[in-house]
Amino acid sequence: MHRKGWWVVAALMLALGLTLVTGPTMAADEFKIGVITSLSGDLATGGSVTKRGYDLWAKAVNAQGGIEIKGKKYPVRLIYGDDQSQPAQAASAAERLAAQEKVDAILGPYASGTTLAAAPVLEKYKIPMITGSAESPLIWKQKFRYTFGTIPPVNFTGSAAIKVLAALPQGPKTAVIYGTNDTFSKATAEAFQSTAEQVGIKVLRFNILPPKQDMTPLMSAAKVLNPDLIAFGGHDEELINLVKVLTQINFTPKALIMHYGVTEPAFAQALGKNANEVLGASVWTGSLPTKGTLGWPTAKAYADAAVAEYPKDPADYTQAASSAAGLVFQAALSQLAVAPPLDEAARTKLVEVLEKIDLQTFYGHVKFATEGDYYHSNAGLTPLMVQITGGKEAVVAPADSAQAKLVYPMTPWDKR
């Protein structure tokens, strides 16, 4: 390049540098909300469910002109950071959103492992995060001051389902329990195990497996033990593979419970009739009789809005909880009444507001625990047990929100 060329480049760099330096000090006319979630990698399916939830909220709030602060409405802009389904990438996404984008708040990752990696970074920058998805109890045990979650931990939701089964007249007496080796799945399996032992179900086998392991040899061994219950903690693809293995070796336990993933529409689509009668745990369905004071008025209104936006896939509880996370920020920011951008003092104040929030939404009651092992997770909800019925999820317990009767034992695969 000629000497003159270099001068032009240097001048441009200088100009760019100046813009970067002066940029953030100017008053913003919008709230910058960062989103860290899995947009690629192994957990992209779940990651995009959270993204849909966050997007739906942003669209709804911006349709009304934004969040009102002292008579002026500030729209919301979501800024994405892809964690690539890896904890290390989640931490660097958090770093980028905090240091470069200077976001006011963050909507958190899909997975628990990535949430655990992003949270310490946000503690450092003092930026509040609400995750609409992560469910591992480990997150709340760490007592992160700036991290909140709208879904109760999995040991709370998962154990409720095992208790329902144990209370049945001919309920399961024996179980094999497996989980995949990631933060969420492992916590799920451990919750299943400890509850099963508590309620007197004998656990014949308990193992944590490497992700995407072929389950055939394990299930062949399980078939010999002939347990009443198979409980598995894992993500969508692994759950589909497990049901396929069980049908291939033609072993039907009396109950098959798998927590998250069965409520994803892809589960029933991929498995057809073999998805039916599989059990899962949830905290929300489109039919719950909730009354929202902010945003969507009922669960059904949200479900309809979601289908209008994404016609192929009905909303599941993760998507709903993600939209609810947005609503919680919306309520807290209005209460805080500080115009963007939020400085460190305002963000710390926002945490105090979040700790006191008591909000009825289409998703249900949101109130964060402020002490104990569930610190900053949502303590306002009742866990639901769902069963796939006719290719759709239906609530089967507790009795007051049940839509269908629990089918137990399962119909054998070859009699469907």
Place this chain on the structure above:
Amino acid sequence: MLILLPQAIVDGILLGGIYLTVAMGFSLAYGVLHVIDFAVGEWIMLGAFVGLTFTNWFHLDPLLSLPVVFVIFAAVGWMLQPLLQRVLSGSRGRPVLMALVFTFGLALAFRGSALTVFGIFTHSLNTALSQGSWHVNWGSFFLTIPLIRLAGLVYALAVIVVLNYLLKKTDFGLAVRAVAQHKEAAGLMGVDIKRTSAAVYGLYVGISAMTGVFIGAIVSLNASMGPDLSLFAFFVVVLAGMGYLSGVPWASFLLGLIQSFFLIYLNPSYVLLALFTILYGILLISPTGMFRKGV
């Protein structure tokens, strides 16, 4: 748990059958073209999705899509090979490394496109064989053989037999072996190197795509399934000895059996650790693969 012994062996062999289907095309491409194709998992993934599309359109059994999938992908491979050849035979330095980067790029592009076109969700190919299984009882011993896994194994063995015949008994095979041995000399003897290479690559892509239909039927399919499969294909081929096609079945069965025995009799949590420890052990003792016949 001795009664599980026959089942452990059968499960191991059937699991090996899956690895075999994944690794055989990869080994062919390396043996003849000296290309380490890191897009093998993506060819498998694309084949599975074409099988799924075929099934959704015509409402026929996915296994009936095998010939269609083979023809489509063989043609794609045939047309793509000259590009790869250009990278491989260029006058710039390190053509092998360039080819590696090229296939890695292909893999990324395929995965990204598949995510966009087919979406993020996991699907399953449900064939008539999906749910069937044979049960055998001898006294206290018993066996369950899932039909679809058996079909996968039969498919893999059939491909091996056909490839063996093609390579050892036909003029085309003679040309392929000549190209694999010494490209320039083969050219001087009148072998059309470009056509032969393109045909081999087409064959490899076609086989890998058909494998995808089986993987989709045995386990499941989604746009991000490729990298794991590529990794396993690579390990099987390294274990067998790079480029030694006849070693691939034995290496696959060995991996399957180790996995199955570990899952049933030892601690399932450490199955991958055990697998790779054994693999590294073998490679330390015999770097050219378990038969010492690789390159």
